[in-house]
Amino acid sequence: KAGVTQTPRYLIKTRGQQVTLSCSPISGHRSVSWYQQTPGQGLQFLFEYFSETQRNKGNFPGRFSGRQFSNSRSEMNVSTLELGDSALYLCASSSITGGVETQYFGPGTRLLVL
Amino acid sequence: GENVEQHPSTLSVQEGDSAVIKCTYSDSASNYFPWYKQELGKRPQLIIDIRSNVGEKKDQRIAVTLNKTAKHFSLHITETQPEDSAVYFCAASEGGSQGNLIFGKGTKLSVKP
Numbered sequence: 567k568a569g570v571t572q573t574p575r576y577l578i579k580t581r582g583q584q585v586t587l588s589c590s591p592i593s594g595h596r597s598v599s600w601y602q603q604t605p606g607q608g609l610q611f612l613f614e615y616f617s618e619t620q621r622n623k624g625n626f627p628g629r630f631s632g633r634q635f636s637n638s639r640s641e642m643n644v645s646t647l648e649l650g651d652s653a654l655y656l657c658a659s660s661s662i663t664g665g666v667e668t669q670y671f672g673p674g675t676r677l678l679v680l
Numbered sequence: 681g682e683n684v685e686q687h688p689s690t691l692s693v694q695e696g697d698s699a700v701i702k703c704t705y706s707d708s709a710s711n712y713f714p715w716y717k718q719e720l721g722k723r724p725q726l727i728i729d730i731r732s733n734v735g736e737k738k739d740q741r742i743a744v745t746l747n748k749t750a751k752h753f754s755l756h757i758t759e760t761q762p763e764d765s766a767v768y769f770c771a772a773s774e775g776g777s778q779g780n781l782i783f784g785k786g787t788k789l790s791v792k793p
Binding site: 599621 | 723774
């Protein structure tokens with residue numbers, strides 16, 4: 567099976583702009599989680615979607631939002647970008663096998679806000 | 681909510697030695713504890729995981745132990761090799777939800793030949 571894919575891989579934006587990132591999960595996986603990775607804060611959970619519904623949400627402001635489509639592909643949107651939003655954004659898809667849900671990460675989208 | 685502490689932040693060992701990384705968590709409802717390895721510029725990759733109904737799990741040179749009472753879990757790498765050099769992250773599920781992982785800050789492991 568193909569792995570988790572994310573587009574675009576790199577992105578440069580300026581403060582105040584908005585951005586949309588896309589994640590295609592492994593075929594058959596219905597859960598998609600998003601994480602922000604920065605040198606200072608490490609890996610932080612943004613939100614999780616399952617069957618087009620947000621199932622969990624991390625501690626991020628409302629400028630960060632997401633959605634999931636019927637084919638399980640997911641997008642996350644960040645509005646009114648701030649310098650501190652510069653980070654690697656990782657999505658992970660998962661499925662439950664034998665009662666265990668295992669997350670597999672995509673390559674990430676590196677966002678630079680100038 | 682869940683809080684995960686990871687130690688040490690850096691670890692340097694000689695090739696062939698063992699490496700141990702320790703994590704503690706705060707939420708007694710957490711039931712899933714994966715470990716990820718992230719090489720420079722690459723995505724985190726799952727190397728081993730353990731559920732709360734198991735005390736120890738081993739996969740070749742890698743083992744993980746879990747102490748639910750003390751709320752800590754550890755990664756053990758034996759016979760380390762230079763290719764084991766990477767940043768290792770522990771994580772714990774937020775409550776019973778495995779789709780929401782709370783990560784430790786990471787341990788940079790350097791294996792010297």
